[in-house]
Amino acid sequence: SQTIHQWPATLVQPVGSPLSLECTVEGTSNPNLYWYRQAAGRGLQLLFYSVGIGQISSEVPQNLSASRPQDRQFILSSKKLLLSDSGFYLCAWSPLGVPSTGELFFGEGSRLTVL
Amino acid sequence: GENVEQHPSTLSVQEGDSAVIKCTYSDSASNYFPWYKQELGKRPQLIIDIRSNVGEKKDQRIAVTLNKTAKHFSLHITETQPEDSAVYFCAASTGAQKLVFGQGTRLTINP
Secondary structure, three states, X not given: OOEEEEEOOEEEEOOOOOEEEXXXXXXXXXXXXXXXXXXXXXXEEEEEEEEEOOXXXXXXXXXXXXXXXXXXXXXXXXXXXXXXXXXXXXXXXXXXXXXXXXXXXXXXXXXXXXO | OOOEEEEOOEEEEEOOOOEEEEEEEOOOOOOEEEXXXXXXXXXXXXXXXXXXXXXXXXXXXXXXXXXXXXXXXEEEEOOOOHHHOEEEEEEEEOOOOOOEEOOOEEEEEEO
């Protein structure tokens, strides 16, 4: 069966510090991968998605970036965090080739607090 | 791009009553409309979905309706129970590799 792992689960970072959140999927190949951010009252905001290694689509201009160095690994990064980057970050995957007709499977999330 | 509006943002109903959450979308090309439930501290999980060639779909106490002409769809929960308390998200997709979510509805079931 397929599983998705995301870490760290929680972190507190000072403004201006770097960020790295990692997500890996097991039990499947060539998944679509996504990073969403959940902020209070704003629902699930799509940040990045990837349909293959090295292929990243950005949805929202910001100081975050994403990379996909391996087929089942998706990384969310920042060089310098802002207060507004605080939130709950969710990684998700869906089967490739089932773009809009398949279920999104979410990781357990990473809660980031920037002080 | 697609924009999804969801309301109400909060909803409180008595146990046993029905709850309705409504969403509108902007892109007439959208053809897939899922609903996700997120319990406190947990990840969102799919509870029901509907495709543009169907007007209504039911699964036990939950149902979803779709009006393509008006570009809106709704989630209906009947005979609500305490375990239905959660945040519910609607979403829409045009067939691209992504889902656009609504802002969420916090549903509280009062005993």
